[in-house]
Amino acid sequence: MSDKALSSSSRAELRALKWFTLTPALGLILFALLIAGFLWYLNRVGLDQQRQTLYRDIEWAQQSIRLALREDQDAIVASAPDWALADQLEDTRARGREFLQRSPDVMYLARVTPDRKVLWMLPGRGVVSVTRNRTPGAQIEDSAGYNVFHEARASRSPAFSEPFLGEDNELTVELHVPILREGVFSGTVVAGYSLSRLLTEALSPEVRERYQIHLVDQGGNPLVSTSPRTIHETNLGYELPLDPPGHGIRLRAFAFDTRPSLVRSSLVVVVIGLSIASAVSLLLLWRHSRRRIAAEAERDRLFEFSQDLMCVFDEQGNFLRMNPAFDHFFGPDGSSRHLLDLVHPEDREEVRLALAQAAGPRTGAIESIAISFEARFAGTTQWRWLHWSARSDSSKRGLMWYAVAHDVTKRRNAETALAAETSFRQAMEDSMLTGMRAFDMEGRVTYVNPAFCEIVGYDASELLGAVPPYLYWNRQDPSADQQALATVLEGKAPASGFQGTVHRKDGSVRFVRMYVSPLVARDGTQTGWMTSMTDISEPKRIREELAAAHERFTTVLDELEAAVCVLPPATGPGTTPADHIAPLFTNRTFRHLFEHAADFSPLLKATEDSAPGWLPREVLLPRLGRWYEVRARRIRWVDGRPVRMVVATDVSRRHEAEEQHRRQDEKLQRTSRLVTMGEMASSLAHELNQPLTAIANYCMGLSARIRTRVAAGAELDADEMLQALGKTAAQAERAGMVIRRIREFVKRSEPERRHCEVEKIVADAIGLAEIDAQRLGVRIEIDLPPEPPTLNVDPILIEQVLLNLAKNGIDAMRNATAPVLRVSVRVLGGAIDFAVADVGPGLTPEARAKLFEPFFTTKAEGMGMGLNICRSIIESHQGRLWAETNEWGGCTFRFTLPLGTAGASTRVARAA
Numbered sequence: 001m002s003d004k005a006l007s008s009s010s011r012a013e014l015r016a017l018k019w020f021t022l023t024p025a026l027g028l029i030l031f032a033l034l035i036a037g038f039l040w041y042l043n044r045v046g047l048d049q050q051r052q053t054l055y056r057d058i059e060w061a062q063q064s065i066r067l068a069l070r071e072d073q074d075a076i077v078a079s080a081p082d083w084a085l086a087d088q089l090e091d092t093r094a095r096g097r098e099f100l101q102r103s104p105d106v107m108y109l110a111r112v113t114p115d116r117k118v119l120w121m122l123p124g125r126g127v128v129s130v131t132r133n134r135t136p137g138a139q140i141e142d143s144a145g146y147n148v149f150h151e152a153r154a155s156r157s158p159a160f161s162e163p164f165l166g167e168d169n170e171l172t173v174e175l176h177v178p179i180l181r182e183g184v185f186s187g188t189v190v191a192g193y194s195l196s197r198l199l200t201e202a203l204s205p206e207v208r209e210r211y212q213i214h215l216v217d218q219g220g221n222p223l224v225s226t227s228p229r230t231i232h233e234t235n236l237g238y239e240l241p242l243d244p245p246g247h248g249i250r251l252r253a254f255a256f257d258t259r260p261s262l263v264r265s266s267l268v269v270v271v272i273g274l275s276i277a278s279a280v281s282l283l284l285l286w287r288h289s290r291r292r293i294a295a296e297a298e299r300d301r302l303f304e305f306s307q308d309l310m311c312v313f314d315e316q317g318n319f320l321r322m323n324p325a326f327d328h329f330f331g332p333d334g335s336s337r338h339l340l341d342l343v344h345p346e347d348r349e350e351v352r353l354a355l356a357q358a359a360g361p362r363t364g365a366i367e368s369i370a371i372s373f374e375a376r377f378a379g380t381t382q383w384r385w386l387h388w389s390a391r392s393d394s395s396k397r398g399l400m401w402y403a404v405a406h407d408v409t410k411r412r413n414a415e416t417a418l419a420a421e422t423s424f425r426q427a428m429e430d431s432m433l434t435g436m437r438a439f440d441m442e443g444r445v446t447y448v449n450p451a452f453c454e455i456v457g458y459d460a461s462e463l464l465g466a467v468p469p470y471l472y473w474n475r476q477d478p479s480a481d482q483q484a485l486a487t488v489l490e491g492k493a494p495a496s497g498f499q500g501t502v503h504r505k506d507g508s509v510r511f512v513r514m515y516v517s518p519l520v521a522r523d524g525t526q527t528g529w530m531t532s533m534t535d536i537s538e539p540k541r542i543r544e545e546l547a548a549a550h551e552r553f554t555t556v557l558d559e560l561e562a563a564v565c566v567l568p569p570a571t572g573p574g575t576t577p578a579d580h581i582a583p584l585f586t587n588r589t590f591r592h593l594f595e596h597a598a599d600f601s602p603l604l605k606a607t608e609d610s611a612p613g614w615l616p617r618e619v620l621l622p623r624l625g626r627w628y629e630v631r632a633r634r635i636r637w638v639d640g641r642p643v644r645m646v647v648a649t650d651v652s653r654r655h656e657a658e659e660q661h662r663r664q665d666e667k668l669q670r671t672s673r674l675v676t677m678g679e680m681a682s683s684l685a686h687e688l689n690q691p692l693t694a695i696a697n698y699c700m701g702l703s704a705r706i707r708t709r710v711a712a713g714a715e716l717d718a719d720e721m722l723q724a725l726g727k728t729a730a731q732a733e734r735a736g737m738v739i740r741r742i743r744e745f746v747k748r749s750e751p752e753r754r755h756c757e758v759e760k761i762v763a764d765a766i767g768l769a770e771i772d773a774q775r776l777g778v779r780i781e782i783d784l785p786p787e788p789p790t791l792n793v794d795p796i797l798i799e800q801v802l803l804n805l806a807k808n809g810i811d812a813m814r815n816a817t818a819p820v821l822r823v824s825v826r827v828l829g830g831a832i833d834f835a836v837a838d839v840g841p842g843l844t845p846e847a848r849a850k851l852f853e854p855f856f857t858t859k860a861e862g863m864g865m866g867l868n869i870c871r872s873i874i875e876s877h878q879g880r881l882w883a884e885t886n887e888w889g890g891c892t893f894r895f896t897l898p899l900g901t902a903g904a905s906t907r908v909a910r911a912a
């Protein structure tokens, strides 16, 4: 959620909160104002009532005092003429006393003469002493008395004096009533009023109880008071002028108690109490609602801002409410889907079960069930793992789920990776043949793997937690093991490892090799040591056996007559001269024979071009003058390199024997050829005789003709002569060819292979055979392929074979009616096939069995060596010779020769 959205939403919340909190506050204020107004109004009404009462009471008091004074004044005025009769003093006094009895507020009554002398004085009731100036005989000198006296005298009407301080500090006012005797002023009658008495006597006790009443002078200073108490001026008060006595004297009253009545005040108290109680409860309610609103706002914010997915869904899995994180996770249409639709198909059943299980066994009572599960959910882009915690609640609408989910994909992936890693490591540990053991710095074993248990023969439970001496130590003498452990714990174990023994549970002993490395914790502190242990008992045994085998092997090899060596592979043609190759292995014979590398270089040269197999090469070592058969083979050396093993066997003796044999063979072949020629001698003589006779005839004829022509003097016919000479030369040529063939056939020559034409071999052999054939009347038919191939053979030997076979055929057909010898040559696959077929009597079983044995012959002059030699010639050319019986009679002798074989060897090796 963006900051902007956040602030606007919080502003709206604050506004709501303000209204929620202000409304009760306003109500509270309004209520307080109302109550205050009401109380104020009550107070006002009360005060008004009090004031009215006060006014009434004080006015009443004022009237009372005035009435009392007026009454006294009137009484004195009425009585004054009587009292003026000074001679009837006693009588006057009696009347005066009477008056005093009636007016308790009068302190004294006195008669003052016109010259201000007190004539007599009567003290009032309860008055002990009167001011000295008013004692009889005293003259009134004080200003108040003086002034009033003169005022009364001047005005001739009663007058009140100013207040003055009398005896006993009594504030006093005097009423001077002038006495006129026949219109002449004759003094005054004075009534002294004590102001305090006036107040007490004139006012009713109720008024005095309720008010403090003062008499104040013109300046507002209190003169007398009904109560000595000081009263706050704010108290309800009222002031009225008091005339008489006048002189600015005023009556001032203060209400003692302005408090309302008990009933009213308790009503106020109740109202105030209730108001306070309701205000407090309102305040508490307000505070509570404020807290509630704040808490709800917090909760809403938590719901809105939570990064975790929150939602409410019903029993069927329909979403009812979800937070923005939920929408964000599932995309815009996520909330409109069913819960199970969002679950990965593989996890759907599990989620359904979790919800069903929790919702299933509800036993009437509404109980809230908490469940949690993890499943893959369809996020907006991919499947994500969510961990759900949900709590059910039963409402009017049915069962509801309140759920929160958070994305645990990372954790799940990490867990999966960890599990894979753990199982991989477990598999690795279990499959490992190397024993692993860890121990702490004190040597306490903390870990062993299965291979270790296997090596030591104890279970992991027996080994874990073990301390030295360990179970697999040598119990008889653990000193070596202790020593090794001490070395390890000191960190001095060699990096290259060390050997030791393990005493297994079954009593057997195994040899082991151990490597130690420190176990270092993340913080870099070393926590122990890890030892890897390899069982080397078997390798050790094998090594020992191998060593023994090697010794046997080298002994055998050393005793061999053949020279054996192993050479490193040639890095490339010509890169390493054979002289500089250092053999990897040599046996004694080799070392004895070839002291220097140069000595065996001819051997190596011979092996370089050899095929991978054991094809032998025979090499003559000139220094030793001996033949060696060298066999080389590519093998893998102990380190896996391809190397050459060379075995050189001295074959000089065999070589000599073979050479001898070969020479004998050659001699035999030649002898055989000579014999053949000998056999053919008469035929040959006849063959040669014919051309020689013809030559002689031609020469004699020619010389006779020349002589005849010369004698006749005729011209010699050159053409005729040249023709005769040509015929002569042809005859000589024919004889020469026969002689050349015989010479070539019998001449002693080293067997030599060369490229030669099949056609020529056949022509030469048949040319010789034809001499016998003609003599015996045998027809020879030759059948050659259209393009006869070239052969790499010794032509004389093949010719000898062909001639021998042809001669045998011709011999066999001596008595045949239509003797035909058929010589045919065919190319069959990779070989060339020669066949010599006759129509003679064929082979008897005996002849067939012994055909190729030496000296088997049925002929009187025969030697019986021909076929034997023929077969050895053919076989020496890697060919084959055999006889077949013809269907039409007679037999066919066949031999094959490989085409294009026999390489470039200079010598035809004898077949082994």
Ligand code: ADP
Pocket: 808, 809, 810, 812, 838, 840, 841, 842, 843, 847, 851, 856, 857, 858, 859, 861, 862, 863, 864, 865, 866, 867, 868, 891
């Ligand atoms: P030789 O010709 O000196 O007897 P060979 O070794 O050439 O010696 O022949 C051995 C024998 O094989 C002959 O004596 C003959 O009996 C028999 N033989 C050879 N060729 C034929 C043939 N084409 N038909 C019948 N017999 C034959």
